[in-house]
Amino acid sequence: MKQLVLSMIAYAVQRDADMVQLCKLSGIDVAALKKQHAAPVSAQQLQDLWLNASRLTNDPLFGLHFGESLQPAALGIVGQIIQSSATVGEAITHAAALTHLVTDLVRMEISRSSKAFAVKLIPAQDHGATPPFAFRQLIDLLMVMVIHELDGLLLEKITPEAVRLAYTVPDPAEYERVFRCKPIKRNGEYALVFDIKYWEEPLLTANYELQELLLRKVSSMPQPVPDSQNLQTRIYNYLIANSYLGVSSLDDIAANFNVSPRSLQRKLKEEGVKYQDIADAVRRSLAVYYISSGNYPLKDISWMLGYNELSAFTRAFKRWTGSTPVNYQSL
Incomplete structure (x- = not known):
């Protein structure tokens, strides 16, 4: 979580946000956060950080674009599981078990059929059809990171067969560009669906x-x-x-x-x-x-x-x- 927060601040600064102002508005002490035994970021601080980062960068899709910029960070997560994984399926399964290291607001589940596998994000609490702004940003971020992790595992750009979100996206064209697939609204569901052919692909x-x-x-x-x-x-x-x-x-x-x-x-x-x-x-x-x-x-x-x-x-x-x-x- 600490690395995610620091990365979020760095990305906001790259987008011309003032770091001092962003951290002050969000109640975050960056110097303290960088220390080895830093106190955890509270839920309120994280929510304020999402809101202020979006406002200061003038980007209502901050989470989506932040996820798009996190490719090397996403590969770093892959690096933690690649030694114990022989195939993409094993790697994704192991990654699902590590979701709690990033956030406790959702957990990740994997399901398979004969034709496809799905990566599902399960919220810790039901937010209905209108989840809070910060939660939507987090979902956008995590879903883009999943796609980029698959890109990194296979060294090719993977296009999902389906993207399902429980909320109506504000800019469908931009979501389609980033997800490489038009998102579909499906009440209560946050899922990415991929062709089963990738499941048994060996890691290179x-x-x-x-x-x-x-x-x-x-x-x-x-x-x-x-x-x-x-x-x-x-x-x-x-x-x-x-x-x-x-x-x-x-x-x-x-x-x-x-x-x-x-x-x-x-x-x-x-x-x-x-x-x-x-x-x-x-x-x-x-x-x-x-x-x-x-x-x-x-x-x-x-x-x-x-x-x-x-x-x-x-x-x-x-x-x-x-x-x-x-x-x-x-x-």
Whole structure:
């Protein structure tokens, strides 16, 4: 819970919220929270944090977008269970048992049929058709994290067969973009349904090691100082931290920064840069980092950067560096 709260504050700051104001309004002492034996965050503090983070970032879908930004954190959760799991099904089952480490407001249950498996979030208390704002944000966050955990386990973007929520979503198009599936209102139910074919898929240790490599790169980056950052730097840092399955599109970045694609392009133009320039800089940085680490097939690195064909990655790498990946490896 402590790490979740710290991550939430960091994401709000990335979205231009004032950390001092956010913590003061929410009754949270960040310095105390970072200590090893910090007192737990109360339910009221957490509720206030959701409300204030949403208000200060001017984003009523803060939980949804926060979940979308938590890909490396979600992979970290996978990392805790991957050693004892041989398949996706085992990993998801073990993850369900660890839900209490994140929140005690819901528990996770897994059900299977011959055609699909479902990940269900069961509230500790019945909120009816109009659950509190903070609870809806938490549900959005957890459901997006489940999808990203599956992405990380399989190293591909997984599309749910169905997304069921007990409340009417305020922005159906944005929920569909993030969930990759149109959400359906189903009274009393919070569930993600996936094709059963993924259940027995083996976990790929080499892929996980590549993801861990990315996390180490992200953690070694200097911590940003939001007030001193221009937009292109903030976008670069965001892409670096969320590029383990390819670099996000302009539309996805615009939605996560709570602006229209056109507005984002205009603001970047004022800084003298295009979004494609930033995206290519991220791909180049990650490509060089992965190749320099050694011991990883170029095919896997190509997949990690979102290229379906090794030849496409090779052409791009030569454009960035003047050398092919194979030649760069031998330097």
